[in-house]
Structures are given as C-alpha cells and as structure tokens.
Amino acid sequence: MSRAAVPGLPSRYPIGGQLPALYADDDLAQRFTAGLDTVLAPVFATLDNLPSYLDPRVAPSDFVDWLAGWVGASADPRWTVELRREAVARAVELHRWRGTRRGLTDALRLALGVHVEIVDDGAAIWSSTPGADLPPASDAGPLIRVRPDRDPHVDAGRVHSIVRAMCPAHTPCRVELVPGPPTDEGR
Numbered sequence: 800m801s802r803a804a805v806p807g808l809p810s811r812y813p814i815g816g817q818l819p820a821l822y823a824d825d826d827l828a829q830r831f832t833a834g835l836d837t838v839l840a841p842v843f844a845t846l847d848n849l850p851s852y853l854d855p856r857v858a859p860s861d862f863v864d865w866l867a868g869w870v871g872a873s874a875d876p877r878w879t880v881e882l883r884r885e886a887v888a889r890a891v892e893l894h895r896w897r898g899t900r901r902g903l904t905d906a907l908r909l910a911l912g913v914h915v916e917i918v919d920d921g922a923a924i925w926s927s928t929p930g931a932d933l934p935p936a937s938d939a940g941p942l943i944r945v946r947p948d949r950d951p952h953v954d955a956g957r958v959h960s961i962v963r964a965m966c967p968a969h970t971p972c973r974v975e976l977v978p979g980p981p982t983d984e985g986r
Contacts, residue, residue, distance in 0.1 A: 810836040811843055855887035863887055873964075875910070885909065903943065903965045910961055912949025918942040940971035946979065 814832035815822075822828040851857050855866050860880045867874035867883065872890035874883040886893075886909060893909070896902030904915045919941050924934045943962055947953050955976055966972045 805841055805844075808837075808840045808844065810840040811847065814839075855884045858884075873910070878910075882909070897965055898967045903962065906961055906965050907943075907945065907958065908948075911945075911953060911957060913953055913958075914946040914948045916944040916946075918944065940973060941966075942973045942975060944975045944977055946977045 813836050815829045815836070818828060818832065845852065852859070852862055853866070855863050858866060860883075863880065863883050864874055864876075866872075867887050867890070870887060870890040871894065872887045874886050878886070889905075889909065893902060893906055896905060900917050904917065907913055907915045919939070945953060945958055953976055955974075958974055958976065962972050962974055
C-alpha cells in the first residue's frame with residue numbers, strides 16, 4: 800500500500816484559502832498552492848487518522864508489520880493479516896506471560912493453532928527449616944505436548960523456535976509432537 804499522492808484526494812486545509820487577501824485572486828499563487836495541496840493531502844489524511852494507524856485491528860496491513868516491530872511482536876509473514884493483527888494486539892499480554900505455562904500455551908496456540916499440554920512444568924519447594932537439603936535437580940524439564948488443531952501438519956522447527964523463545968533460558972524443555980486431534984482427557 801502506498802501513502803503517496805492519491806489522485807483526487809482533496810485537502811482539508813487548502814493553502815490557497817489561507818493566503819493573505821492580496822494572493823486570493825492571484826492565479827499563479829493559487830495554482831502553486833493547489834500543487835502543494837496535492838502533495839500534502841495524503842500527509843494530512845494520515846495525520847488526521849493517526850489513531851487508526853496505531854490500532855492493529857484497523858491499521859493498513861503493511862502498517863501492522865511495522866507496529867509489530869514497535870511492540871516486539873513476532874508477526875510471521877506467512878500468517879494471514881488477521882493473525883498478524885491479533886499477534887500485535889496481544890503482544891503486551893504475551894510479553895507479560897512470557898516464561899510461564901500460560902505464555903507458552905498462548906504463544907503456540909496463536910502462532911500455530913495447536914493444542915498444547917504441558918506436563919511437569921516445574922515446581923517450587925520451600926522449607927521452614929533453615930539449611931534444609933535442596934530438592935534433587937531434574938534434568939528432564941517440562942514436557943510440552945503439541946497436537947494439531949487448526950492445521951493437520953505442525954512445523955516442528957517453528958514449535959521448537961517458539962519454545963526456545965518463550966521458555967526460561969535456565970529450563971530445559973522437551974517437545975513432543977503428537978499426531979491427531981487431542982483427546983478429551985488432554986483438554
């Protein structure tokens with residue numbers, strides 16, 4: 800989409816009408832400012848509609864990708880425009896939940912349209928006794944089970960890339976791709 804000169808777009812603020820009275824009947828001044836109006840009309844139209852450009856739900860589709868860069872959202876060019884709009888609109892929420900079970904689940908569902916089940920997502924232990932033994936370290940880490948939901952094929956590389964981005968760096972995560980729709984007990 801281009802925001803260059805739009806043929807026939809009138810200026811809401813014609814310069815010729817704002818000139819001193821001396822130039823109101825001057826043909827050269829009026830034609831010159833009319834040319835400037837043609838160039839500036841798209842700029843004024845964009846500025847008049849700036850809130851719409853900053854709202855991913857109604858912004859022009861090429862602006863959505865630019866907004867994604869502003870909010871740190873990952874908007875894959877292979878996604879539909881509607882999915883990219885949703886990713887940008889939910890970016891703050893996804894950043895808020897980053898590193899948690901909910902954040903990982905939401906990111907995978909949004910990006911790939913999959914059903915996600917996280918098993919053994921870690922735990923915390925505490926003791927009221929000072930100097931108590933630490934719990935044994937788990938090398939396995941949480942298991943992230945991914946099943947297709949929206950599309951029957953799930954790209955394993957994209958799943959692993961999202962898991963690496965959303966899981967805490969110190970946590971080893973295992974990914975298991977399971978074919979077929981989720982069972983009732985996994986929901």
